[in-house]
Amino acid sequence: MTVAAREPRQERSRQTRERLLSVTVDMLAAKGWSATTVTAVAEAAGVSRGAAQHHFPAREDLITAVLESMFEVMTAEAAQTLENLPEGPERIDAVVERAVSIYTGLQFKAALQVWAAAASDENLRELILPLEAKLARAAHKLTVAGLDPTGAHGATAHRLAQITLDLARGFGLADTLSDDSARRAQVTAAWVQQMKAALDV
Amino acid sequence: MTVAAREPRQERSRQTRERLLSVTVDMLAAKGWSATTVTAVAEAAGVSRGAAQHHFPAREDLITAVLESMFEVMTAEAAQTLENLPEGPERIDAVVERAVSIYTGLQFKAALQVWAAAASDENLRELILPLEAKLARAAHKLTVAGLDPTGAHGATAHRLAQITLDLARGFGLADTLSDDSARRAQVTAAWVQQMKAALDV
Structure with missing residues (x-):
């Protein structure tokens, strides 16, 4: 050929x-x-x-490939977001919006089904834990880079990034059964305000 | 008889x-x-x-009763916690610890399975949505009462309570596949610090 x-x-x-x-x-x-x-x-x-x-x-191969693909899409989109972040305080809004969007889209709803299944399936859990850890590390690294591009805030930025991502994960769960976007927008705005005060921007 | x-x-x-x-x-x-x-x-x-x-x-009757029972246990425990809250800044630690414990126990892991199933089962979703809303309202009311017993902080306390509960829900999800307690303790401490600053205690 x-x-x-x-x-x-x-x-x-x-x-x-x-x-x-x-x-x-x-x-x-x-x-x-x-x-x-x-x-x-x-x-x-x-x-x-x-x-x-x-x-x-097997289904495990399909699920592993889906999680790998989520990881690639997320890191690619996040890298692009980082390049196009606005200057000044709006930067914080954009970073939080990005983090929240990771955990409230269709892909999160799919991942939630895998997590729920893995809670009672040890083989599946062993398979997805390293992928989940990789995703969490990447999301954290990108959120820190967005919040604190110069590294001036050190440990504070790291902790704020963690709160942001846990909060976003909570939003994802609250959005599973019904559209939670209106409530989420208010809570997100309150958190952004808190962060701007903590980072003094 | x-x-x-x-x-x-x-x-x-x-x-x-x-x-x-x-x-x-x-x-x-x-x-x-x-x-x-x-x-x-x-x-x-x-x-x-x-x-x-x-x-x-039917299984639906069992699940409904389980969720009702979770509601009763949670409101009873939370009311008792409220009565025994320490004075001063430690009050905030105790309220956050209580909120986090709601979403990181065995009952949450059980509820997560119901939520995951309800995502693809409309009848189950219709059944549990009102119960879930009732649980969320009760958790919010009790968290606000704990954070701001005199009502002096008004809308600020309401927003901080919402962030606390969404964060706690995110912790619950992060704890599904592996023991996340060490990381969670650090993020919780950072959030408590933020709240103390916001509430000026």
Whole structure:
């Protein structure tokens, strides 16, 4: 086979993989862990079961790939946000908004289903704990960089970043069963005000 | 039947009901939603399936009763905490500790399983949303009363109570897969410091 013929096939394979991951996130968030099997995902993605199993032999492979993909999307988006942060006090608003958006989107709702399942499944827990730790470290590092770009606030910025991310995780949970965005906006504004006072901006 | 003969029977029935509720909380937290059926709970509690179904005809009845019981325990414990709060700045530490303990215990781990299941089950969601709102309102009211017993801080105390409870919910989630208590203690201390500054105590 020539290089020219191989490339479209690799591209198709990549697209199939992406589609399977995207359908998995939707299905986890909408139908929960039990419903989200490789077979069900393949069917919803319009991919043959064999093709799906070529990419992801077991559900654990699919879930690991979804979490890895969340990590890549989050770090890429966060890096872009960092580059485009406004100057002055609005910087704080933007960093908090970014942190909150990590934990209140569709991807968080999908991750919550994985966490709930992992609470009673030791193998799954062992599989996702390192990925979850990696995600948490990246989110913390990026939030610190956003709050305190010069490093002038040291440990204070680190602690404020932790509160921001735990708070955002709490918002995510409160948003699981009903739209909590109006209440969340008020609490977020109060927290931003607190941080501006603490960082003196 | 005499009154004297009826009372022990009522007492036994009450104890059976309590045991079923307690086993449900343990089972939800340890084995998850799918495993926690009325039949499985009855077996683990050493109660006949018929006796269990007399109290709780369907899993929804069991879950509703568990959430109602959580509400009663939480409000009773919180009221007692309020009466015994220390004077001075330590009051803030005690109130935050109380709020965090609501969301990081076994009962929260059980509730998380119900929430995760309700995300993909509209009937369950309709059933638990009013109970969840009642719990959230009670937790907020008690936290405000603890932070600001004289009402002098008005809206500020309300907002700080909301941040405290969302933060506590975030801690609960972070504690689902691994013991997060050491990290949580540091973040809690940082938040208490922030609140003391905001409330000027």
